[in-house]
Amino acid sequence: MTMTTGHALVTGASSGIGAEIAREYARRGVPLILTARRQAALESLAKELRPQVPVEVVVADLAEPGAPQALVAEIEARGLCVRILVNNAGYGVPGRYGTRDWTVHAAFLQVMVTAVCELTWRLLPSIRRFDAGRILNVASFAALMPAADGQTLYAPAKAFMLKFSEGLSLENADRGVHVTALCPGFTLSEFHDVTGTRGKMTVPARMWLEAEAVARAGIEGNERGDVVVVPGWRYRLLHALARHLPERTRLALMARNSRKFRPVD
Structure with a gap:
């Protein structure tokens, strides 16, 4: 196989960063497989992109334990082969850890951790067959900072994606497979609308990123x-500065600022 064949599978492709990643790959001529829970949104995006590249739509809810296996089985049944995997599907659970039922946390971990691992495991043999296989894991700037008060599992899940990407990169470099953890800061998308936190946030306007720019940076990287x-240079500077602070100071700063961008009630 050559590097110009094979599809890009984008999870969580119905909106936000996922949709923009799909658009960017379409501009680059990469055939697409789009998956998410919302069929209407997927079909609308597929209709937009089909004049540029072939697009397949597979509706799946990755919160269901059997979804990753079923998704891969459907891809294979259609005779498709994945060269690029984009693990983008994700969301946040607002509020303190003990205020939510365990079923809510279990579904979150299934989407953010287990499904990422299983999809990668099931598709890795296909990705490794290509001259230029790619895995792009959409993590978060939260993976690089102390966890915030509220949305308690979000930063740990994204930190897992970061470390998972590092290990996969080392394991697969000899096959020409590039693995990347994309770590954007606050991004204009549906994320904060879904969690109901947008109206409670006091993040400066200059700290918001455009989803299109985030997608492009991830693919290019x-x-x-x-x-x-x-x-974003502001986030790169913030990360560089934070790395030189004592952990106690980093935690104190996060404790003071959590209420600006995380509901903690």
């Missing part, structure tokens, strides 16, 4: 072979 990509 992945093509270069960057293992970690942090879009």
Whole structure:
């Protein structure tokens, strides 16, 4: 197989960063497989992109334990082969850990951790067969900072994706597979609308990123072979500064600022 064949599978492709990643790959001529829960949104995006590239739609809810296996089985049944995997599907659970039922946390972990691992495991043999296989894991700037008060599992899940990407990168470099953890900060998308937190946030306007720019930075970094990509110079500067602070200071700053961007009630 050559590097120009094979599809890009984008999870959580119905909106936000996932949809913009799909658009960016379409501009680059990469055939697409789009998956998410909302069929109407997927079909609308597929209709937009089909004049540029072939697009397949597979509706799946990755909160269901059997979804990753069923998704891969459907891809294979259609005679498709995945060269690029984009693990983008995700969301946040607002509020303190003990205020939510365990079923809510279990579904979150299924989407954010287990499904990411299983999809990658099931598709890795296909990805490794290509001259230029790619895995792009959409993590978060939260993976690089102390966890915030509220949405208690979000930063740990994204930190897992970061470390998972690092390990996969080392394991697969000899096969020409580039693995990248994309770590954007606050991004204009449906994320904060879904969690109901947008109206409670007091993040400065200059700290918001455009989803299109985040998608482009992630794909370009992945093509270069960057293992970690942090879009936006402000976030790169913040990360560099934070790394030199004592852990106690980092935690104190997060405790003071959590209420600006995480509901904690």
